[in-house]
Amino acid sequence: MKPAAFDYVRAESVAHAAEVLAGAGGDGKVIAGGQSLMPMVNFRLVKPSVLVDINAIAGLDRVELDGSRLRIGALVRHFTTARDSVIARHAPIVTEAMKHVAHLTVRNRGTFCGSVCHADPAAEMPMMTVLLDGQIHAVSARGPRIVPISEFFAGSLVTSLEPDEVVTAIDLATTPRDTGYGFHEFARRHGDYALAAVAVLMRLEDGKARDIRIAVMGVGEMPSRVPTAEEVIEGNELSEPMIMRAVESLRAAISPNSDLNASADYRRHLAGALAGRAIRDAWSRAREAVLP
């Protein structure tokens, strides 16, 4: 047997899952798609006392539009997120980012919420949640709680989720129809974790960039916005020199790791190149959106 012994409960409802986690003494783990958790369980990097399987809970597999927020249930698989027409209409950058997520068989099982809870710094879903001001809906025996993404990630693979909480959904801000978007990622092999990726959103008002958002991943302990690069562009007319200033400011703001896949210098250079492309894509889409 590869995993250490654990108990297993197929939860019948969110309340049931919360009740089991409450009784697990802090060592319970929720399993949905299992695509990140199971490798760690197989390696015994994680030794839960009980696995609470939420796959049979009804109603968690939906994507819903609630006013200006998109709500992605805890059992929405990558396969669904990538193809969902509501997401494609109201947050097309998510659809764009999903093209880079994992491989067919993993997409069949893995979930958006599970990936955010796993908090890999080089995964697309956590980055999209940062970019779109996500909120994490968690339930425990103590009651429900909504955690803004700014208070969720605590480091690489670490979140502020309590061990007795089960995430039921994540909501994301929708983007107005005239928002241009750009997403560029580089991975050694398509579908693998990114060496770096950059996402950009912007609108144009009277030719000036507004509501610009720039997020990076794979170049730090967690995905993050890059306010200094955003400030270079916000409220200004775009030009190539200005894009290059934003790129340099992004390179200065990040502190990537060196590992066997890439050196810190390479990652910093790469993130800048990807940022340039993503800004140009967002700019060009924003211009198309305001064409008469």
Place this chain on the structure above:
Amino acid sequence: MTIVKREISITVNGLLHAVSVEARMLLSDMLRHELGLTGTHVGCEHGVCGACTILLNGRSARSCLTLAVQADGAEIETVEGQGTAEALGRVQQAFRDHHGLQCGFCTPGFVMTITDILRNHELSGDDEIREALSGNICRCTGYEHIVDAVRALIREKDTRP
């Protein structure tokens, strides 16, 4: 912790099995060790190589990342359900026709992924075929012939009445 075994019932290639398993037993190990279905291969055992791919309720899944208890009540398809040595399944036949295998270790995983592709995905062009196959690793690196086999299967599917 006292290790408790659980009774699960699972349909594999159309046959219902009752099996007694520990919660921590992986579906891949259950298929191989409890049911003797050794066609499902285990390579990396952490979801990277794709050799253990099976169909879980009609969609491809890594059996090394699935617990046997999670498959209680599920329908599983493995490579053994594809055909026999005398009468190969169509994916197996396409592999034979196009020299899609060398050592054969990765083949069951590829065959099951391709079965999912043919049933549930519309692919056009080699780029999409390669992308769809990218979660399965062949260390003989015989990818070109595997792509040839899939291309032929898609063409055959498209021209079928």
